[in-house]
Amino acid sequence: DVKVTQSSRYLVKRTGEKVFLECVQDMDHENMFWYRQDPGLGLRLIYFSYDVKMKEKGDIPEGYSVSREKKERFSLILESASTNQTSMYLCASSRFGDSDEQYFGPGTRLTVT
Amino acid sequence: RKEVEQDPGPFNVPEGATVAFNCTYSNSASQSFFWYRQDCRKEPKLLMSVYSSGNEDGRFTAQLNRASQYISLLIRDSKLSDSATYLCAVNGVGNTPLVFGKGTRLSVIA
Numbered sequence: 464d465v466k467v468t469q470s471s472r473y474l475v476k477r478t479g480e481k482v483f484l485e486c487v488q489d490m491d492h493e494n495m496f497w498y499r500q501d502p503g504l505g506l507r508l509i510y511f512s513y514d515v516k517m518k519e520k521g522d523i524p525e526g527y528s529v530s531r532e533k534k535e536r537f538s539l540i541l542e543s544a545s546t547n548q549t550s551m552y553l554c555a556s557s558r559f560g561d562s563d564e565q566y567f568g569p570g571t572r573l574t575v576t
Numbered sequence: 577r578k579e580v581e582q583d584p585g586p587f588n589v590p591e592g593a594t595v596a597f598n599c600t601y602s603n604s605a606s607q608s609f610f611w612y613r614q615d616c617r618k619e620p621k622l623l624m625s626v627y628s629s630g631n632e633d634g635r636f637t638a639q640l641n642r643a644s645q646y647i648s649l650l651i652r653d654s655k656l657s658d659s660a661t662y663l664c665a666v667n668g669v670g671n672t673p674l675v676f677g678k679g680t681r682l683s684v685i686a
């Protein structure tokens with residue numbers, strides 16, 4: 464069974480803080496993804512990675528950065544959190560290629576005050 | 577045109593009803609198609625892949641119509657527990673990840 468875990472289910476941070484969201488998968492998947500999900504806007508891709516130390520911008524990378532130092536771990540960084548980054552953040556992984564099904568972690572609900 | 581489109585709903589159906597959702601996609605070269613289920617405040621979970629010849633899993637049937645570029649999900653004998661949002665996903669253009677629809681919300685009513 465694929466398992467994707469995220470470091471926190473709920474997080475409250477202040478404007479301007481640096482925020483780290485961690486994601487770990489245990490199925491030796493090549494690909495990892497970070498999304499945010501907001502009501503009415505669906506899943507929006509922030510960044511993705513098809514290999515260790517590789518990263519690609521998704522549809523909404525502004526205000527975010529990522530790190531993938533190990534195959535199983537993909538971190539999302541908010542350099543200076545802002546209130547418009549309050550959202551549900553979902554990490555996902557897939558085996559390889561751009562066509563494989565993705566498996567999601569439980570999500571982190573981030574509130575920036 | 578958006579890459580993947582779904583009717584947002586909500587679809588409100590009585591228990592036991594049959595309900596169908598469609599999802600249209602714009603990339604005629606797409607080869608991989610999926611349906612996900614997302615419960616309120618939870619992560620999306622893979623429901624089923626969609627194969628060219630169509631496929632069934634219990635009360636759920638998925639079909640692909642390449643000519644009209646849409647996939648469908650049919651749920652027979654709806655249960656209260658089927659209430660959720662159903663998202664479709666289609667592989668993107670070039671080496672880009674899956675593209676997700678915004679989801680269709682289903683409420684099954686007793």
